[in-house]
Structures are given as C-alpha cells and as structure tokens.
Amino acid sequence: MSFGPKPWIQLHWDWRAAGNFMFGGAGSGLLLAAALVLPLGPAWAVSLPLGLALVALGLLCVWLEIGRPLRALHVFFNPWTSWMTREAFAGVALFVAAFAAFFRPGTATVTALGLCALVFAWCQAWILKASKGIPAWREPKLVAFILATALTEGAALAVLLALAYSRQDKLVYGLLAAALVARALAWSMYVDATAPKLTGAPRAALEAVTPRILWFGTFGSLALVAAASALPQPYALPLAGIGALIAIATGWHAKHTIVTRASLNQGFALPVLPVRGAR
Amino acid sequence: MTRWVMIADLRRCVGCQTCTAACKHTNATPPEVQWRRVLDMEVGEYPDVKRVFVPVGCMHCADPPCMHVCPSTATRQRADGIVTIDYDLCIGCAYCAVACPYQARYKTDKAEFAYGEPMESEAKQFDPGRLGVATKCTFCSDRIDAGLAKGLKPGVDPDASPACVNSCIAQALHFGDIEDPQSNVSQLLAENQFFRMHEELGTEPGFYYLWDRKPS
Numbered sequence: 407m408s409f410g411p412k413p414w415i416q417l418h419w420d421w422r423a424a425g426n427f428m429f430g431g432a433g434s435g436l437l438l439a440a441a442l443v444l445p446l447g448p449a450w451a452v453s454l455p456l457g458l459a460l461v462a463l464g465l466l467c468v469w470l471e472i473g474r475p476l477r478a479l480h481v482f483f484n485p486w487t488s489w490m491t492r493e494a495f496a497g498v499a500l501f502v503a504a505f506a507a508f509f510r511p512g513t514a515t516v517t518a519l520g521l522c523a524l525v526f527a528w529c530q531a532w533i534l535k536a537s538k539g540i541p542a543w544r545e546p547k548l549v550a551f552i553l554a555t556a557l558t559e560g561a562a563l564a565v566l567l568a569l570a571y572s573r574q575d576k577l578v579y580g581l582l583a584a585a586l587v588a589r590a591l592a593w594s595m596y597v598d599a600t601a602p603k604l605t606g607a608p609r610a611a612l613e614a615v616t617p618r619i620l621w622f623g624t625f626g627s628l629a630l631v632a633a634a635s636a637l638p639q640p641y642a643l644p645l646a647g648i649g650a651l652i653a654i655a656t657g658w659h660a661k662h663t664i665v666t667r668a669s670l671n672q673g674f675a676l677p678v679l680p681v682r683g684a685r
Numbered sequence: 686m687t688r689w690v691m692i693a694d695l696r697r698c699v700g701c702q703t704c705t706a707a708c709k710h711t712n713a714t715p716p717e718v719q720w721r722r723v724l725d726m727e728v729g730e731y732p733d734v735k736r737v738f739v740p741v742g743c744m745h746c747a748d749p750p751c752m753h754v755c756p757s758t759a760t761r762q763r764a765d766g767i768v769t770i771d772y773d774l775c776i777g778c779a780y781c782a783v784a785c786p787y788q789a790r791y792k793t794d795k796a797e798f799a800y801g802e803p804m805e806s807e808a809k810q811f812d813p814g815r816l817g818v819a820t821k822c823t824f825c826s827d828r829i830d831a832g833l834a835k836g837l838k839p840g841v842d843p844d845a846s847p848a849c850v851n852s853c854i855a856q857a858l859h860f861g862d863i864e865d866p867q868s869n870v871s872q873l874l875a876e877n878q879f880f881r882m883h884e885e886l887g888t889e890p891g892f893y894y895l896w897d898r899k900p901s
Contacts, residue, residue: 416782418779418782418783418792430744470776471777471779472776472777472779473777473778473779474777474817475793477757477775477776480756480759480774480776481778483758483774484755486755487752487753487754488755488780490756491756533780536754536784537780538781538782538784538785538786538886539750539783539785539787540749601873651698672786672880673754674726674739675694675882675883676726676739676880677729678896679735679896680695680896680897681696681897681898682696684738
C-alpha cells in the first residue's frame with residue numbers, strides 16, 4: 407500500500423522533444439531502410455538527403471528546447487553514461503556514413519550507413535528508457551516499439567520514394583509489411599505493460615492510441631500496401647502512398663502521445679504512515 | 686569516508702514550511718522554485734483521515750539517475766555523496782529533470798521575482814547563471830564546506846548545516862554523516878524504523894524518513 411499525492415504529467419519535455427523522436431526516428435528509419443532494401447538509383451539518391459534532413463530536423467527540435475542553446479556542443483561530454491550524448495555521436499556518425507554512402511556507394515559504406523542508423527534509433531529508444539522519473543518511458547518494452555516504429559516510418563518513406571520514381575519494389579513493400587507487424591506487436595506488449603501503471607487522462611490517451619495504431623496503422627496500411635503491390639502503377643501509387651502516410655502518421659501520433667500526454671511521473675508515495683502519539 | 690544524508694522525522698514535522706522559507710531565503714530561488722518542499726498529504730476517507738507532512742527535495746542518491754543521463758557532465762557527485770550541478774556546463778536540456786524520480790529539479794528560463802520587479806534582497810542575490818539551466822537542492826554544500834574549513838561539524842553546528850535543518854522548529858530535519866556510527870543520523874536510524882522514497886528504483890536516496898520507533 408502506498409499513500410501520497412497523485413502523479414502529474416511532466417512539463418519539461420514538450421512537442422519539441424517529441425519532434426526529435428518523430429523526425430529523428432523517421433529519418434534514421436529511412437536511412438536504415440535505404441541501406442537494407444533500396445536499390446541504387448534515383449530513389450536511393452533522394453532517400454539519403456531526406457533521411458539526414460529529418461534527423462537534422464529532430465535535432466533542431468531539441469536545440470530549440472534546451473535552455474542554453476549556445477552551449478549545445480556540451481552535449482558531447484558524457485558518452486560514458488548518457489544516451490543523449492551517445493545519440494549526438496551516433497548522429498555525427500550517421501551524417502558521415504550517409505555522405506560516404508552517397509558519394510562512394512558500396513557494400514562497406516552502405517552497411518556502415520545501416521548500422522549507424524540503427525545505433526541512432528537505438529540511442530533514441532534508450533534516452534526514454536533511462537528516464538527513471540517517468541513510468542511510461544522507463545518501461546523496457548518501449549525500446550522495441552521505438553525501434554519498430556522508426557523502421558516502419560523509414561520503410562513507409564522508402565515505399566513513397568520508390569513509387570515516386572515509378573518502381574514497384576516488392577522488397578520495399580515486404581520490409582514495410584514486416585515492420586508494421588513488428589510495430590503492432592511491440593505496441594501491444596508495451597501498452598499492456600504500461601497502461602496499468604497509469605491513471606486518468608494519460609492512461610486514456612495511451613489506450614486511445616491502440617485502435618489507431620492497430621486498425622489504421624497496421625491493418626489499414628497493410629491492406630493498402632498489399633493492394634498496391636498487386637495493382638499496376640497508376641493505381642498503386644495513391645494506394646501505397648496513403649498506406650505509407652497512415653503508417654507514418656500513426657507512429658508519430660504514438661510517440662507524441664508517449665512523450666507529451668502519457669508522461670506521468672510517479673508522484674510521491676509513502677509505504678507506511680508515521681505513527682504518532684502514545685501506544 | 687563520509688556520506689552526508691538527511692533525515693525527516695515524519696512524526697515530528699508539522700508542515701509549517703519554515704524549512705521551505707529558509708531554503709528560499711538562503712538560496713534565493715525564484716517564485717515557484719522550492720528546493721525544499723513540504724508536501725501536505727491527506728490520507729484516507731472521512732472519518733478515518735490522516736494528515737502527513739512530508740519534506741521532499743533532491744535525495745542526493747548514491748546512484749543518481751540524473752547524473753547518469755546528463756549529457757554535459759554538469760551533474761556530478763562529490764566524494765561525500767552530494768550531487769552537484771555545474772551551472773556553467775549545463776545546457777538546460779532537462780533530461781535530468783525527467784530522469785529524477787523525485788521531481789527535485791527545476792529549470793527557470795527567464796528572471797522572475799516575487800512582485801515583478803526585484804526587491805533589494807532579490808536583486809542582490811540574483812544569479813543570471815542559473816537561468817536556462819537545471820537547479821536543485823545542494824544540501825547547502827557551501828555552508829558545509831565553509832563549516833568544515835572552520836573545524837565545525839555538519840548536522841551539529843548550525844554554521845556547518847543546511848539552512849532547512851537549522852530552521853526546523855520541530856527538530857524533524859536532521860543532517861549528518863551516515864558513515865559515522867556515532868553521528869546523530871546513524872543513531873536516529875539505529876533507534877527508529879525508516880524508509881526511503883521509491884526505494885524500488887534502486888537509486889539509494891540519501892534522504893531517510895522516520896515513521897516509528899523500533900520495537901523494543
């Protein structure tokens with residue numbers, strides 16, 4: 407039994423912090439998807455700058471949030487224990503790898519790009535996991551969801567790029583489908599573990615994501631992408647495009663909810679009450 | 686070795702908030718920033734209701750999550766266990782604030798004063814270096830260090846003790862070295878039952894709450 411004031415939603419990290427996970431996740435996911443499945447060509451050439459731009463946009467969001475923006479380079483000072491520092495280093499490595507893969511595409515540079523993108527997404531997941539003050543963030547199952555949603559968003563962007571350059575690429579569709587299923591499973595496990603720890607509006611906000619991410623984000627996207635893969639190009643593009651956009655939107659919605667609306671702290675709790683007076 | 690800890694005797698605290706006022710006066714914290722807070726908890730339902738006053742603040746954990754997540758190494762831990770913030774290094778990312786399970790950290794982005802314009806005392810103590818960075822209770826480490834330099838004993842001599850402890854009208858707050866078995870805090874912990882807040886998180890807080898005497 408515990409006693410104490412009710413927890414409240416943290417106000418330190420707002421949409422700007424959420425933006426880092428949304429844009430950074432999608433950007434690193436796109437770079438990972440490009441390394442995994444996109445063949446060299448126009449879509450590949452666009453995917454790299456687009457992925458980097460999204461990662462940069464996410465980092466810009468963080469920069470807008472910090473209290474001392476002119477000291478931003480201090481973020482590199484603690485690689486020993488801080489996942490934020492590790493994310494910053496991974497971001498630098500990601501940019502270097504992307505430039506190398508862009509100008510010298512080959513097995514080594516593309517593999518390095520994929521690894522750097524994976525490490526960047528991994529660091530993002532662990533930034534939340536290391537936040538001991540927020541039960542919805544420190545839940546270990548969140549790591550799998552953040553990784554799965556980054557890959558989903560990246561694969562969805564890769565589908566859009568492939569279609570924009572008139573390619574029906576089964577491998578890209580397959581990656582998106584696999585990522586959507588993985589994301590749905592990761593979300594289910596995460597929400598099952600986390601929702602019981604929350605109360606009130608934050609719990610309702612988290613639970614409200616479930617039908618959106620499962621019915622629209624997973625089944626809806628899968629159905630549209632499956633239909634697109636079976637149809638000729640003129641019909642495939644809008645269907646797959648809508649499916650991919652739904653996949654991205656639901657992932658961003660989930661991450662925004664986790665960071666800004668489900669981020670209850672745990673308040674203060676007394677395991678026992680003081681004993682007063684004579685006994 | 687020395688490890689400074691604080692004890693709050695929940696049986697004694699009357700919720701007068703004098704510690705809060707003393708802390709604000711000593712550390713010149715802006716409005717809505719309370720490094721030493723006293724929670725007023727109402728527990729139960731009528732007619733079986735109890736009221737408990739719980740001093741809270743930075744717990745100066747032995748394994749502080751705020752220090753681990755800090756990307757700039759602004760948050761550090763001294764050899765005596767006190768968790769510190771270097772305001773010149775802090776980038777104000779507030780990662781420490783969301784990592785702290787005790788809501789002990791604050792970030793003030795612009796100068797604020799109790800009545801808009803700063804009073805003379807506020808203007809005198811205003812530190813622009815504290816804007817846009819994380820701040821929290823320091824266990825009045827400057828007082829401790831100055832007291833030790835004079836040969837005084839923290840927790841015993843007021844000039845070497847945190848302001849909140851000195852001000853407590855009910856002697857509910859105590860401060861001392863838990864590594865010294867003869868210290869006031871070690872004696873209190875030996876004689877009473879105690880707990881630490883959110884101990885299940887493994888942060889090993891340096892803030893103990895007494896709730897009953899030990900059964901004889």
